[in-house]
Amino acid sequence: xxxxxxxxxxxxxxxxxxxxxxxxxxxxxxxxxxxxxxxxxxxxxxxxxxxxxxxxxxxxxxxxxxxxxxxxxxxxxxxxxxxxxxxxxxxxxxxxxxxxxxxxxxxxxxxxxxxxxxxxxxxxxxxxxxxxxxxxxxxxxxxxxxxxxxxxxxxxxxxxxxxxxxxxxxxxxxxxxxxxxxxxxxxxxxxxxxxxxxxxxxxxxxx
Amino acid sequence: xxxxxxxxxxxxxxxxxxxxxxxxxxxxxxxxxxxxxxxxxxxxxxxxxxxxxxxxxxxxxxxxxxxxxxxxxxxxxxxxxxxxxxxxxxxxxxxxxxxxxxxxxxxxxxxxxxxxxxxxxxxxxxxxxxxxxxxxxxxxxxxxxxxxxxxxxxxxxxxxxxxxxxxxxxxxxxxxxxxxxxxxxxxxxxxxxxxxxxxxxxxxxxx
DNA sequence: ACAAAAAGTGCGGCTTCCGCAAATTTACGG
DNA sequence: CCGTAAATTTGCGGAAGCCGCACTTTTTGT
Numbered sequence: 001x002x003x004x005x006x007x008x009x010x011x012x013x014x015x016x017x018x019x020x021x022x023x024x025x026x027x028x029x030x031x032x033x034x035x036x037x038x039x040x041x042x043x044x045x046x047x048x049x050x051x052x053x054x055x056x057x058x059x060x061x062x063x064x065x066x067x068x069x070x071x072x073x074x075x076x077x078x079x080x081x082x083x084x085x086x087x088x089x090x091x092x093x094x095x096x097x098x099x100x101x102x103x104x105x106x107x108x109x110x111x112x113x114x115x116x117x118x119x120x121x122x123x124x125x126x127x128x129x130x131x132x133x134x135x136x137x138x139x140x141x142x143x144x145x146x147x148x149x150x151x152x153x154x155x156x157x158x159x160x161x162x163x164x165x166x167x168x169x170x171x172x173x174x175x176x177x178x179x180x181x182x183x184x185x186x187x188x189x190x191x192x193x194x195x196x197x198x199x200x201x202x203x204x205x206x207x
Numbered sequence: 208x209x210x211x212x213x214x215x216x217x218x219x220x221x222x223x224x225x226x227x228x229x230x231x232x233x234x235x236x237x238x239x240x241x242x243x244x245x246x247x248x249x250x251x252x253x254x255x256x257x258x259x260x261x262x263x264x265x266x267x268x269x270x271x272x273x274x275x276x277x278x279x280x281x282x283x284x285x286x287x288x289x290x291x292x293x294x295x296x297x298x299x300x301x302x303x304x305x306x307x308x309x310x311x312x313x314x315x316x317x318x319x320x321x322x323x324x325x326x327x328x329x330x331x332x333x334x335x336x337x338x339x340x341x342x343x344x345x346x347x348x349x350x351x352x353x354x355x356x357x358x359x360x361x362x363x364x365x366x367x368x369x370x371x372x373x374x375x376x377x378x379x380x381x382x383x384x385x386x387x388x389x390x391x392x393x394x395x396x397x398x399x400x401x402x403x404x405x406x407x408x409x410x411x412x413x414x
Numbered sequence: 415a416c417a418a419a420a421a422g423t424g425c426g427g428c429t430t431c432c433g434c435a436a437a438t439t440t441a442c443g444g
Numbered sequence: 445c446c447g448t449a450a451a452t453t454t455g456c457g458g459a460a461g462c463c464g465c466a467c468t469t470t471t472t473g474t
Binding site for chain 2: 454
Binding site for chain 2: 431441
């Protein structure tokens with residue numbers, strides 16, 4: 001044995017790779033043939049692991065699919081921590097969200113992005129996935145609340161404030177994304193998100 | 208055959224009774240012996256129906272338990288529609304929430320309320336139920352958005368506004384309730400909710 | 415290179431969830 | 445009241461999902 005502060009650890013890396021491979025495999029197959037027609041067995045095969053291994057990572061198909069979404073959402077909190085402390089809170093949040101969005105677009109710039117959007121649409125349409133989506137959002141919101149608390153010198157456990165801001169921001173992002181997904185003549189996301197967050201910071205005045 | 212606008216309909220009534228009986232049974236048993244140790248079979252037995260019938264009403268144990276919560280949350284939108292149109296929106300929302308809260312307290316004033324609070328605590332602690340809780344909140348939020356749209360003359364499909372307000376309000380309520388549940392020296396709920404909604408309407412200024 | 419720890423795998427079993435068809439109950443018109 | 449149509453409940457059967465446990469393989473640290 002030894003200490004447990006090893007940085008990346010080749011081991012940890014492989015684990016993450018498997019996790020991501022399983023998640024993408026689940027999304028791919030679900031998009032391709034519909035969630036109902038995908039068995040855990042298939043996903044495992046696609047990711048080159050044993051069926052049993054799948055459940056070592058995820059406790060359901062839905063969780064595997066939502067995992068990608070969760071990872072992305074987490075980044076917002078990460079990004080917020082990076083913003084300079086001088087920046088006003090709402091500004092920082094807005095920038096963090098938009099930055100994450102840009103990162104996502106760059107990251108899988110070749111084709112996965114297409115798959116990403118399709119994946120999201122799958123999640124919002126399949127009832128059994130909506131729950132997973134919401135759960136992921138909730139987890140991300142917690143982390144966001146922690147980051148906000150840190151930045152504003154408040155206490156997540158005692159003060160209403162950080163969770164309130166995180167919850168409201170999360171709702172705004174959710175609504176903006178939703179609007180974006182259902183816009184018939186496609187519209188850009190960023191303005192929607194900015195608009196939503198701005199209104200929030202303005203106290204949601206009646207239009 | 209005939210028209211289908213029968214008001215209560217003896218048939219519909221029985222259905223609702225069964226639904227509620229199943230839901231309460233699920234909560235009772237889950238609180239009593241832990242969710243893991245409750246089988247669908249047991250719930251059905253408690254409600255005096257066949258096991259198969261359970262799945263005619265709910266597609267999972269979790270859904271059955273969250274059903275009570277959902278019904279309550281729905282009432283907020285109902286209540287909002289009843290508020291006079293002259294009342295400012297935020298005022299109306301706040302009142303609607305508090306009224307619903309009061310109704311709930313009166314309704315099951317004898318003992319179920321105790322059970323209710325225990326049930327909620329169960330839901331927030333059991334991971335598998337958190338998802339159901341979130342799903343119920345989402346459904347309630349949709350209805351709230353519809354009510355808000357109606358009241359403000361906006362369009363749920365086209366405008367960001369109603370869903371934004373509903374989402375933010377939902378988040379505020381959630382956070383306030385959460386705070387209430389974990390308050391060690393118990394505190395009253397109402398002030399928490401008022402505080403949360405007021406801050407929202409004020410644009411969530413840093414404290 | 416070795417021993418310990420962690421991850422992957424296989425097996426077995428218990429539940430859940432759902433489609434289908436028969437039985438039972440309710441609704442409505444005469 | 446009675447009979448027929450519709451809706452609900454129930455029983456059966458089966459496909460998956462999910463998970464504990466024990467065994468094997470791989471990684472880690474010395």
